Amino acid sequence: MEFRTIAELVELAETKELPISEVMIQKEMIAFDRSREEVVNQMAGHLDVMEKAIERGLNEEGLKSPSGLSGGDAQKIRAHIKKGGTLLSGADVLDTVSRSMSVSEVNASMGTIIATPTAGACGILPGCVFTAAERLQADREAMVRALFVSGAMGYCIANNSFISGAAGGCQAEVGSATAMTAAAVVEMAGGTPAQSAQALAIALKNMLGLVCDPVAGLVEAPCVKRNAMGGAIAMVAADMAMAGIESVIPPDEVVGAMFRIGRDMPTSLKETALGGLAATPTGKRLEKRIFGRDA
């Protein structure tokens, strides 16, 4: 049960006639000499933490981060859906967006979350898995399996490229999370391992080049809204893959492109708060307000 690349992972799943989630579960059991129960229960515990974070962000009154830069937007989306007016993008997309933002806002307020793969991108996977489960009437087991799919894909990305904004820009962080998530919801929807890989490629291609430019260096602006849009992109990419659309560039090569782009990206755009949105007049003013000094 060894794989290093997405192509190897898909091949392993196809040869053994197993879903990607099962390949990941078995690999984890073998690599760490743990029982299936231990491995699956640990992941089920992570799913519970995700659910609590979603509920907290959607329901807690006055949820704000210590800096005051974020909080409350997930609830605004929910209220907007409930009003019953015409929704331009549709209630399913906005449900995903509200859940993804909710977890991201809880993170910014120093609440409890699961890093997926990082805290900066923690909203995308829970937002999509819980919305997909609602749409597909999927049970808890299918949701836990989705987390293993996403972990398997993230494992390939992390070991061949990067997953942190400081190392590779936001494409490595929100980009990786979006790609991992798209692959995960494809398995939930009954797609094949190859379709999961295509969803990953389609999603990641649309995140390439995204820089990490957080205002005041905080995981808030633009991170919360990038989690929102990451959730939306993951769901659309999954639907595209389920429709049989394939990426012209194969998944591993897209990951390779992400690596090269990240390597070429200047330091000012890798979580240093020296470029991009952080360096705008408003970004700098906010930094001064929060930390009481210049950037």
Place this chain on the structure above:
Amino acid sequence: MKYRSVFDIIGPVMIGPSSSHTAGAARIGSAARSLFGRKPQRVTITLYGSFAKTYRGHGTDIAIVGGLLGFDTFDERIVQSLRIAHDEGVEVTFIESDETPDHPNTARLLLEDELGTAEVVGISIGGGKMEIVELNGFELRLSGAAPALLIMHHDRYGAIAKVATVLAENKINVGYMQVSRKERGTHQALMIIETDQSVDKKVQGEIEKLEDITSLTVLS
């Protein structure tokens, strides 16, 4: 392979907002506490790079102190760690360094009490993972992912073989090993052994009794 487990990717469970600046920082604090072996009375924490620049917004300071108090990345007491440290009589000082570190997220921790000191340098490498890269002036690489023995020994032939023999006799497999010394001729070296099995008190005692072994610390 930098990332080995599915839970390196889906995880850790943590208090926000940043896996590198909060969870990774807490793990550096927690490793430093284990290396020191007890609760320190005084801690001086020097922050470098991105840690120095953004620690207040990310709670890097409270996360490191939380780790030093023995809190895990998901322990909600982290949020109150500065107050808890004060209540428990741990004196904490922060220094923001403007030196450029090798890694953007670096912290140097000096832990002290009347029995001794330990100086630990840790880096937070992303996704909540960290590495200890220096201990009391010895360079090393320690992830905390596997149980590890840190053994100070006389820098002399045979010391490593003696330790390896004790491990072999107790059916403990070595996963990774490194030996570090400040420079040749200083007579002290540090041997770090990551093991597949945990090393119990009996085996620890056998190693400590060996000739040429000065001290043993276990990181589990």
